[in-house]
Structure formats: C-alpha cells, structure tokens
Amino acid sequence: MSLAATIPETARPDPAMAKRWLGRAGLLWLLVAIGGQMIFAVYVAASHGREWLTGQGVRGRPVEGLVPGDVLGNSLYALHMLFAVVIIVGGALQLWPALRRHRPAFHRWTGRTYMVAATILSLGGIGLILLRGTVGSTLMHVGTCLNGVVILICAGMAWMLARRRQFDAHRRWALRLFLAVSGVWFFRVMFMLWMLIFQAPVGFDPKTFTGPLPETLSFAQYLLPLAVLQLYFQAMDRGGSVLRLGVAGLLTVLALLTAGGIFGAAMGMWLPRL
Ligand code: HEM
Incomplete structure (x- = not known):
C-alpha cells in the first residue's frame, strides 16, 4: 500500500496547493544555490x-595552475x-524568469555563450x-571526466531542443545542464558540509586527498542533484499531494544543508584566499 493511500482522501491537501509549495521549495533551493555560486564566482575572479593577471601568487606562493614552460596546459588552465x-554568472542570468520572458534575444545570446x-x-x-x-585517485x-561528458550531453540536448522550438523539453535539459555544470561547486559544498559536521578528515587521507569520501563525491557531485531534479519533475508532472509535499520538504532540507555547505566552503576555502 502506498503512503498516500494510508491518508484519508478528505485529509489530503489539495494537489494544486501542494504543487505551489513544491515550486516555492524549488525556488528556495535555487536562490540559496545561486547566492553560493556568486560567492564562488567572486573567489575565482578575485583569487x-x-x-x-599579475603573475603573483597568494601570500608569496606560486600562481596556482602555472607550470613554467607548459604553454598548452597553462593556456587551458x-x-x-x-x-x-562566465558560466557561473551566466547560469544565474539564464535561470532568471523575467529576463527569459522580457528579453528573449538576451536570453538566446547568454544561452549560446553558456553552452560554448x-x-x-x-x-x-x-x-x-x-x-x-590532478589531485586524487584514478x-x-x-x-x-564523466561529469564533463554529462555536461556535453546536457548542453547538446538543450541546444537541439531550443533549435526545434520544443521549449518545455529545452527548459528541462537546461536545468539538467545547470546542475551538471554546478558539479564542481557541489563537490566543494558537499565536502565542506561534511567537514563542518565531522570537524576532522573522516573518509579521506588529507595528505593525498584520496579515500571513499572524495571518490563518492566525484560521482555524487552531479548524479545526486540530477536524481533530485528528476524526482522534482516526477512530482510536478504526476505526483499527488503527498509526493509533492514530500519532495517540497526534501528540497527545504536540502536548501538548509546547501546553505551550511556554502557557509563552510566560503569560510574554509574561498574567503581566506581573497
Ligand atoms: C563547468 C563548470 C566548471 C567550473 C565552474 C570549474 C571551476 C574550476 C576552478 C575554480 C578551478 C580551480 C580550483 C579551485 O580554485 O577550486 C578548477 C580547476 C580544475 N578543473 Fe574545473 N570547473 C568546471 C568544470 C570542470 C570539468 C567538467 C572538469 C573535468 C572534466 C574540470 C577539471 C578541472 C581540473 C583538472 C582542474 C585543475 C585542478 C588542479 O589544480 O589540479 N573542471 N575548475
């Protein structure tokens, strides 16, 4: 018997109202995430x-990523x-509904830039x-690398569906693309949330940065957010009020956990390097 079936019909909330709460919870998570991504963008630009630009590393250290003589590697870095x-700021602009609605030409150009x-x-x-x-195990x-492949697949799908003018499906693939692109950011946020909770290097070797935690996170950084997004779509499309409110509750908890991880990453990783 499903969970919903155990609740008498008259006691169940209205599915349309549940859908509105689900939308609000999704928006809450998105606003928290975009705030955290802006801090990450400031860190990347400023640090x-x-x-x-100056050729000077932070506090007398070498410039991170600069290997003397490696022209190709340095250019890539x-x-x-x-x-x-570009992509972090572009993501926030792409998802801004008012810009999409009132400045479609701007949305198209920032969208192309985002995909490039x-x-x-x-x-x-x-x-x-x-x-x-790079640091870590094979x-x-x-x-x-699979995160990179998933980004390319999502970008290709979002681009193709926009060209075919299938805008509902385009929107869904664009959201998947946003989450896949955010994988590197999720890694840092999830890792620092873990560190906030345990206050010690649990699940990894701090000298080599290898172990079950970083290995799990290197897949979870995009698979977990994509799975939650799929659940959100499912609840929006076919969910009854119980599933919708359940997913809304999950997103609210995830918004709080994301805020905790952002706090940890900002205080422990990003702000000290500005
Ligand atoms: C798409 C969004 C991405 C963003 C915003 C991003 C951002 C960054 C940033 C800021 C760094 C510097 C390290 C730090 O300060 O934390 C970095 C390094 C790096 N990224 Fe990305 N990245 C993205 C995607 C990827 C993908 C898809 C891959 C691999 C397939 C990748 C591989 C690397 C590597 C190898 C480094 C060098 C790490 C080292 O110094 O050893 N990145 N990235």
Whole structure:
C-alpha cells in the first residue's frame, strides 16, 4: 500500500496547493544555490583572476595552475578560470524568469555563450586531467571526466531542443545542464558540509586527498542533484499531494544543508584566499 493511500482522501491537501509549495521549495533551493555560486564566482575572479593577471601568487606562493614552460596546459588552465566565472554568472542570468520572458534575444545570446563556456570547460577540464593529472585517485578522475561528458550531453540536448522550438523539453535539459555544470561547486559544498559536521578528515587521507569520501563525491557531485531534479519533475508532472509535499520538504532540507555547505566552503576555502 502506498503512503498516500494510508491518508484519508478528505485529509489530503489539495494537489494544486501542494504543487505551489513544491515550486516555492524549488525556488528556495535555487536562490540559496545561486547566492553560493556568486560567492564562488567572486573567489575565482578575485583569487585566480588576480594571480593570472599579475603573475603573483597568494601570500608569496606560486600562481596556482602555472607550470613554467607548459604553454598548452597553462593556456587551458587560464581559459578554465575565465570561463568558470562566465558560466557561473551566466547560469544565474539564464535561470532568471523575467529576463527569459522580457528579453528573449538576451536570453538566446547568454544561452549560446553558456553552452560554448560549458563545452570549453568540459573539454578543457578533461584535457587538464589527461595532460597534467590532478589531485586524487584514478577513480576520482574518472568521476570528474564523466561529469564533463554529462555536461556535453546536457548542453547538446538543450541546444537541439531550443533549435526545434520544443521549449518545455529545452527548459528541462537546461536545468539538467545547470546542475551538471554546478558539479564542481557541489563537490566543494558537499565536502565542506561534511567537514563542518565531522570537524576532522573522516573518509579521506588529507595528505593525498584520496579515500571513499572524495571518490563518492566525484560521482555524487552531479548524479545526486540530477536524481533530485528528476524526482522534482516526477512530482510536478504526476505526483499527488503527498509526493509533492514530500519532495517540497526534501528540497527545504536540502536548501538548509546547501546553505551550511556554502557557509563552510566560503569560510574554509574561498574567503581566506581573497
Ligand atoms: C563547468 C563548470 C566548471 C567550473 C565552474 C570549474 C571551476 C574550476 C576552478 C575554480 C578551478 C580551480 C580550483 C579551485 O580554485 O577550486 C578548477 C580547476 C580544475 N578543473 Fe574545473 N570547473 C568546471 C568544470 C570542470 C570539468 C567538467 C572538469 C573535468 C572534466 C574540470 C577539471 C578541472 C581540473 C583538472 C582542474 C585543475 C585542478 C588542479 O589544480 O589540479 N573542471 N575548475
């Protein structure tokens, strides 16, 4: 017997009202996330941007990502930082309903820029892993490279559906693209939430940054948000009031956890490097 069937029909809330609460909870999570992404964008521009423009690392350290003599790797890294800022700010602009409705030409151009940025970041990121390697285990590299592949698939689908003028389906793939692009940000937010809770390096080796926690996060960073989005679509389309209110409650809890993770990442990772 389903959970909904255990509640008498007269006691069940109106599905239309439940749908409105689900929409509000989704918006709450999105506003929290966009706020946290703006802090990340400020950090990337102010910290990496300043380092690459001035050639001076933070507090006498070398410029992060600059390897003397590696012209290709350095160019990929610098491009990665530039387009990281473009894509984070672009994501917020793309999802702003008033801009979509009243400035469709602007939405189309920022959308094209967003998709070009997503392609450059994904291919460049995979290139950096293959050319230079990065911190963590091979399994983590596989998880991160797959994030790049998922971004490319979502970008391709969102682009194709917009060209075919199938705007409902386009909107859904654009939301998937936004979450997949946010994978690197989710990694930092989830990791710092974990650190806030445990206050110690639980689940990983702090010297090598390997272990079950970062390995799980390198897949969960995009698979978990995409699964929650799918649940949201399901509840919106076919859910009764119980499922809708359940998912609304889940999104509210996730908004609080996301806010906690953003606080941890801002205080522990981003603001100290400004
Ligand atoms: C699409 C959105 C992305 C954004 C906004 C982004 C942002 C960043 C930022 C800010 C850094 C510098 C490290 C830090 O300060 O935290 C970085 C480094 C890096 N990113 Fe990305 N990234 C994105 C996608 C990707 C993808 C899809 C991949 C791989 C497939 C990737 C691979 C890398 C690598 C290898 C580094 C270098 C890490 C190191 O120094 O060893 N990125 N990225």
